[in-house]
Amino acid sequence: MRALVKLDVGEGKVSIKDVDEPQINQDDEVKIQVKAAGICGTDIEIFHGKDALFHPPVIMGHEFTGEVVEVGDKVEKFKVGDKVVFEPTTRICGECRYCRNGRYNLCSNRLIAGFNAPGGFAEYAVRRQKYVHKLPNSVSYIAGALCEPLAVCCHAVLELTPIYPGDIVIVIGPGTIGLLSLQLVKAAGACPIVIGTSKDKLRLDLAKRLGAEFVINIDEEKETLSRIIKNLTEGYGVDVVIECSGAPDSFSLGIDLLRKGGHYTQIGLFTQEVPFSINKMSYHELTLQGSFAQKNSAWKKAISLLGKGLVDTLPLVTSLPISKWKEGFKMAEMKEAIKVVLEPGK
Numbered sequence: 001m002r003a004l005v006k007l008d009v010g011e012g013k014v015s016i017k018d019v020d021e022p023q024i025n026q027d028d029e030v031k032i033q034v035k036a037a038g039i040c041g042t043d044i045e046i047f048h049g050k051d052a053l054f055h056p057p058v059i060m061g062h063e064f065t066g067e068v069v070e071v072g073d074k075v076e077k078f079k080v081g082d083k084v085v086f087e088p089t090t091r092i093c094g095e096c097r098y099c100r101n102g103r104y105n106l107c108s109n110r111l112i113a114g115f116n117a118p119g120g121f122a123e124y125a126v127r128r129q130k131y132v133h134k135l136p137n138s139v140s141y142i143a144g145a146l147c148e149p150l151a152v153c154c155h156a157v158l159e160l161t162p163i164y165p166g167d168i169v170i171v172i173g174p175g176t177i178g179l180l181s182l183q184l185v186k187a188a189g190a191c192p193i194v195i196g197t198s199k200d201k202l203r204l205d206l207a208k209r210l211g212a213e214f215v216i217n218i219d220e221e222k223e224t225l226s227r228i229i230k231n232l233t234e235g236y237g238v239d240v241v242i243e244c245s246g247a248p249d250s251f252s253l254g255i256d257l258l259r260k261g262g263h264y265t266q267i268g269l270f271t272q273e274v275p276f277s278i279n280k281m282s283y284h285e286l287t288l289q290g291s292f293a294q295k296n297s298a299w300k301k302a303i304s305l306l307g308k309g310l311v312d313t314l315p316l317v318t319s320l321p322i323s324k325w326k327e328g329f330k331m332a333e334m335k336e337a338i339k340v341v342l343e344p345g346k
Contacts, residue, residue: 001019004060009056024126142317155298179206241258
């Protein structure tokens with residue numbers, strides 16, 4: 001079968017190769033024909049040889065959906081023809097305190113598709129049934145390919161961040177994670193303000209269409225942002241900041257915008273150290289929350305929200321056949337598209 005493979009460490013060294021088609025080896029495994037797989041920012045880092053988690057050679061891609069074509073003898077949840085989405089987790093230790101408490105996203109021995117286990121930029125994949133979820137019939141394969149980043153957002157925004165109706169919430173970074181988080185904030189009854197830069201014009205326009213109360217180009221409208229926050233909060237500052245960009249300057253910006261007693265959640269991953277005066281956290285009684293990946297409960301929330309139409313992923317998507325992966329990676333890296341989804345069957 002065809003697969004997009006990171007062949008070795010270092011810059012580039014990625015190409016489409018003919019590899020052995022995976023087969024079911026355990027009774028609880030499901031074989032899936034991959035229909036759509038999204039390009040993540042970490043895939044770009046792997047392309048450039050910057051992500052320390054990946055172990056080449058490896059089939060890339062960790063955001064994917066498809067159709068069940070074969071099931072193991074002990075698989076009861078799925079049948080041939082089912083539309084499914086599958087978690088990037090492929091193995092955990094099952095014994096550490098995190099696994100026992102359902103927080104397997106923090107397991108030190110976790111294997112992740114596209115990093116240190118075969119990923120989804122391929123025609124077929126095999127997964128254990130506990131990491132596979134049915135997609136509602138109303139959700140297309142293309143829309144379902146964004147279920148993984150949506151689960152990331154559900155974990156961060158709905159499970160780790162206290163958001164209440166009427167709260168003023170800043171979302172920094174109008175990329176895929178930011179635009180999905182915006183929709184979750186809106187669904188929670190809060191007032192989302194989305195911040196981007198001059199490079200994010202199209203993304204900010206989409207944020208407005210997806211329900212942002214205000215969108216701000218911080219390069220040109222910093223005073224406007226200050227005025228809006230002052231008017232909405234009587235000068236106290238916002239209740240919650242959700243940082244999705246991973247841009248170092250965004251951290252201090254988010255902290256400055258928070259009211260005393262406010263909550264800051266970090267989803268975006270920084271590529272360098274970020275300075276922070278710990279005294280401000282103490283003096284202002286701020287809560288700083290990190291968030292990493294997703295777990296089963298977040299997947300259930302994401303699939304439910306997609307099925308009920310409360311989150312719309314399709315406006316974010318540009319789809320391409322996998323043969324045009326180079327074009328797709330460039331579009332993603334240059335912000336010429338929000339979320340590029342590759343179709344391995346084309």
